Amino acid sequence: MDDSLIGAPGSGISRRDFVKASGLGGTLALAGCTAPGDASTEQQMGNTDTTPAQSSDLPTTSPPEVVDVDEQGGEVTISSLPARHDAHPGESMGGPVELPQVWAFKADDGDPSVPGPILRTTEGEDMEVTLDNTGGMRPHTLHFHAVQKKWEDDGVPTTTGIRVDPGEKHTYTIPANVPGTHLYHCHYQTPRHLDMGMYGIFRVDPKGYEPADKEYFVTLKEWDSRLNRQMAGMDASYDPRNRNPDTFTINGKSAPRTLHPEDGSPIIVERGDTVRVHLVNGGYMDHPMHIHNHRFQVVAKDGGVIPEAARHDQDVTSVPPAGRHTLEFEADADPGIYLMHCHKVNHVMNGSAYPGGMVSAVVYKEAMDTDIFEQLMEYAGYEG
Template sequence: MDHSNMAGMDHSSINMSNTAPPVSASTQTSDSNIVDGKNLTLVATESSLEVKPGTTLPVWTFNNSVPGPQIRVKVGETVRVTLKNELPEPVSIHWHGYPVPNAMDGIPGVTQDAVVPGKTFTYEFKATVPGTYWYHSHQDSVNQLDRGLYGSLIVEDPKEQYDRDYTLVLDEWMSMGLMDMSNMGNMNGMDHSSMPGMDHGNMNSNHGTNTSSDSPAAGSHDMSMYDIYTINGKTGDAINSLPVKKGDKVRLRFINAGYLTHKLHIHGHDYRIIATDGQPVNSPALISNQLIAIAPGERYDIEFTADNPGKWLIEEHGDEDRMKNMRTVIAYEGSNSSVTSDWKEDQPLFDLTKYGAATNMKFTLNQPYDHEETLNLNTSVLNGETVYTINDKVFPNTDKIHVQKGDIVKVKFINKSPKDDHPMHLHGHFFQILSKNGKPIEGSPIIKDTLNVKPGEEYVVAFEADNPGDWMFHCHDLHHASAGMVTDVHYSDYNSNYTPDPTVGNKPE
């Protein structure tokens, strides 16, 4: 693609009262923050991020940027990224959605030791599958993602050409700063300004299998603390616009790096949803005026032709003030018009299970499978703490899914939580969605690595065990993962050469 047509990056001013160096917030639309991943060093370091004028947050970054640099390679190239840790805590990099070799998956205590302060680790893998992916720390990930340790990974298909190619990374923050979640039970009357770093890890300090949902304490965690919604590290009017020219072929890559689902509305244009989680949709139809729900960990790629000059909103739909600040503008060059909305009441929610054209699918509901698993997802209480369970167990006591290379596996998700969504993410593999709530998929085959299962919903998916290793399978609301909703896909015919170092303090979730 031609990066020369991309808009410049907004290097906003930083409140220098924070002792850490300032961070750049990028629209991921400038050569200055798009890097070649064939030989790259990512430095994890402390910094500060001005999400809007007057609001600066303490953050952890890759290369002093939130999001971190966008890594771009072409299919067939080898990605070689050296992680250098200048943080006070160990860190790692997981390549979310990408089928890397198991040793490169970045899971502390499972595939590697976390990189301790002052040390390095080099990740190397071949880019074989085009699409939109991302990377993030998987060491104590509920905390380290919240602090800003993430970025995008784009594997380009040389057959695809766009005049404009924008990546929009969605996230949520707290204006009170990054809190210590271990004190959440005693927040009344606290001086939040003194809270140092956010620690979600104590939500489930005593893992076990004897859980009960009868306690009145059972229920979802309060996510209202996330009062700042951002796109590429900026919020509200501070978010950069997306310049286009009439006639441009435009691609928008949405990545949800946060812990909440965001329903987005694209104004003024018909568009196609051409990929989900990096995988193409078959014969995507033109749609408009629909809400696109993007759950934690998911990616949606959208294509449109710039055929309606003016300034048009892309915004989150919702009545809460924090939602109204997740917005950017499709801005036609030379247009002097005001920002326009074509919002209508009762806009439908986009339904991926009925979109695109049916074609031959790799898996079917009725074919024979080597393994059939049911994962009952639930919210419960253990020793007075909210936990998130798979088949009434919490990690590390959940039952592994045992496979051998070449096995075909069918998995049924059933969300029994009364209020909680569970975006389930499988490492190292893609899976195909076969049915939703007992009804077979009607449209294009749907291939994903992250699937949001809402309360009361039931999905059946299938995958081939084609990437030997030990792979995590967990909820990507990482509050839920850190409180138990994790299992593993374990290849019995895989022998790892890795032995964990007990002195490192590996925290895979």
């Protein structure tokens, strides 16, 4: 049996332990099941108006992987390619929700993903990041937030004169001199390229870093699917000055797919765990994130550690565009399943179907053998 980690990217539990705890191995095959929601949502969202000729030849994105750049000698190659992105492929809760074309990042020989791969390194190390655009169709760059670097490595073509055209490669030297959780993205025609999926997390562990019992990376993003449909050659017109998001994702997925243990990003915990969640906003709207039945502290913002005297217990934190909030809490609640979601009601919908969109959950391992968890896995399309 595959013993890879499941849950949100980070330190989840093994698939073996998940099957043991839930008893769901090989028992579900209900990706098309129904769930609470509005059956007319597909027509209202317009996300599924694709034809085989427009999308069938594209690869489908995978969940983002964590790349330990230190283990690779401080070197990583990033490239981008068009892909189809299934935010929620099932019919439950207003699905399916699809972005018929995204521009996905991949690291080295890995799979393309939206968000892009999580690049993880250690304070004091330099990263050599090569943007490989040899197979590309349009110019790109890479811009890394927070860290101090040489002028020519800033990734902004307007001010550095450097862009990576189709057929070219370019290597950026990115010093890991600001510990914390950061963002990277394409900075060429940013309103379009970032909104097509060219963004990811850049994590710099401080020297002597002590991980929590459970540690997860979570990226928030809202999408105006007209852009994705336009880029797929469909009948849609997009204007960034009139941006109107209709798709809301956590690590690229919309609820209930967010709860899928392998394709989604549930926050899997065991009672007594210390839990650390790195929240990153890859979009252009604020997202007030709320966790049910737990009080957390925001221990870092945008790579800056918050002094203990300034921290306080809270249950909602609003993450601004490009913002990064690191939360810590104890898994001390009655073992169960507790929502983690944006508190803007239209952000937790798939079209007019509620709930959906930017919703995930803190899932206690101890609650995985319950009937309600099995029902949630059916909604999420988990096939065992």
